Amino acid sequence: MSRGDDLDRWLDGHRGELLRQLIDWVRIPSISADPEHTADVRRSAEFLAAAAGEAGFPRAELWETAGHPAVFAERMEDPRLPTVLIYAHHDVQPADPLDEWTSPPFEPVVVEGELRGRGVVDDKQNVCMHLEAVRAHLAVVGRMPVNLRLLVEGEEESGSAHFEDLIRSRRSELAADLAVISDTGMLGPESPALTIGLRGLVYWEVRVAGPAHDLHSGLYGGTVANPVLGLATLLAGLHDGEGRVAVPGFYEAVRVPGAAERQEMARIPFDEAGFLAAAEVPGPSGERGWSTLERRTVRPTLDVCGIWGGYAGAGAKTIIPARCGVKLSARIVPDQDPDVIADLVRRHLLDRAPAGLTTTVEVVSRGRWVSAPPDHPALGAAGRAVEAVWGRAPSLVREGGSIPPVAAIAAELGLACVLFGVGLPDDRFHAPNERLRLEQLHRGTRAAVRLWDELGTLGAAGLGRPAGPASPG
Numbered sequence: 001m002s003r004g005d006d007l008d009r010w011l012d013g014h015r016g017e018l019l020r021q022l023i024d025w026v027r028i029p030s031i032s033a034d035p036e037h038t039a040d041v042r043r044s045a046e047f048l049a050a051a052a053g054e055a056g057f058p059r060a061e062l063w064e065t066a067g068h069p070a071v072f073a074e075r076m077e078d079p080r081l082p083t084v085l086i087y088a089h090h091d092v093q094p095a096d097p098l099d100e101w102t103s104p105p106f107e108p109v110v111v112e113g114e115l116r117g118r119g120v121v122d123d124k125q126n127v128c129m130h131l132e133a134v135r136a137h138l139a140v141v142g143r144m145p146v147n148l149r150l151l152v153e154g155e156e157e158s159g160s161a162h163f164e165d166l167i168r169s170r171r172s173e174l175a176a177d178l179a180v181i182s183d184t185g186m187l188g189p190e191s192p193a194l195t196i197g198l199r200g201l202v203y204w205e206v207r208v209a210g211p212a213h214d215l216h217s218g219l220y221g222g223t224v225a226n227p228v229l230g231l232a233t234l235l236a237g238l239h240d241g242e243g244r245v246a247v248p249g250f251y252e253a254v255r256v257p258g259a260a261e262r263q264e265m266a267r268i269p270f271d272e273a274g275f276l277a278a279a280e281v282p283g284p285s286g287e288r289g290w291s292t293l294e295r296r297t298v299r300p301t302l303d304v305c306g307i308w309g310g311y312a313g314a315g316a317k318t319i320i321p322a323r324c325g326v327k328l329s330a331r332i333v334p335d336q337d338p339d340v341i342a343d344l345v346r347r348h349l350l351d352r353a354p355a356g357l358t359t360t361v362e363v364v365s366r367g368r369w370v371s372a373p374p375d376h377p378a379l380g381a382a383g384r385a386v387e388a389v390w391g392r393a394p395s396l397v398r399e400g401g402s403i404p405p406v407a408a409i410a411a412e413l414g415l416a417c418v419l420f421g422v423g424l425p426d427d428r429f430h431a432p433n434e435r436l437r438l439e440q441l442h443r444g445t446r447a448a449v450r451l452w453d454e455l456g457t458l459g460a461a462g463l464g465r466p467a468g469p470a471s472p473g
């Protein structure tokens, strides 16, 4: 029997405990965006620190920030071994709209091989997967093939406001040879993937104000500017008839994939029909001339996330509303600069602001994109670990989503990032009835135990550490 078989057998024998731990953790509604859940986010951090300690991290503690606490855990096996920094997050998205859940979001249930609840797939399962891989190694082998530093943030779902400050102030404690980021997913149950790119994110709030208070639409209609109509006109001008963003300069820095890269992307087993079916939409829509996969990975977007204004209750109320607003987000790609895009869109909106109204534009947040070199040795190690479990080599994909802390880890800590996570595109991330296919969790855990072995075999020098006995930090 190989070491992999022994580890798998141990994992198979402990599935119940793993599931129970995940369920107990998901019961804690660690919604970082909602001040009412501040104590819950802390409780979630305490739960994780205790779980990490129990799994075999001698050091496991809360790291305070100006907002919600992160969790740091460390297991230094031998300074000559590679040191890997794992990043994930323990906070979750708000659960609204609650009435669309088939079971309460924080009372996780197993239905037909899947666990349902807020945070099951994004991102608590990835953390449990790593803890379980450590437990398995320690139980079966007695030691880890790598040193691990685990950093699990508590504010990822609300913008990671204090993350950059945190890693700057803890730089030496976070030193590593490589970062493994576990907050992404795969293409399908039989289509394993590793992520080599993420889009960045810029977010705005736009407000349009008119009269000091709502006006009678019979007395004032047709005589004063209507904020909602003004805003609607402004929004209608954000795209042209081909689905392209109409903000001048928006595409200027976009790295356009060449013919070879587009061919490579066309070979990725991306299930477009399944992707659209999961959204329950009649068909694709977007920028003309690009495939659905390209639209969601290598092309930037500008979207409306929410809009409010005027009367939206039952029946008819005849008013000219006093004010309205909208939230906008852009997903940006290499080599767009988030600061430049934030300013371009802000200026575009103000230049076209409707007459007779007051328009204000606030930049709420901005984050960089991430792009990893496809030939990095750690990516090869992760590829072998995944292939050993799924029976096929993973596709190297770019993701449509954004994880600003990953960009911060790459830039601030100077680390190469391998993005390894096992969620699936139709797991309803951020949506009602978020789910985790348990088979993905178990396969992911098997791949994680192999990932540490592969990286251990590669050695610190194989990951680019200069010769010398000391582990970084």
Ligand SMILES: [Zn+2]
Pocket: 089, 122, 123, 156, 183
């Ligand atoms: Zn996440």
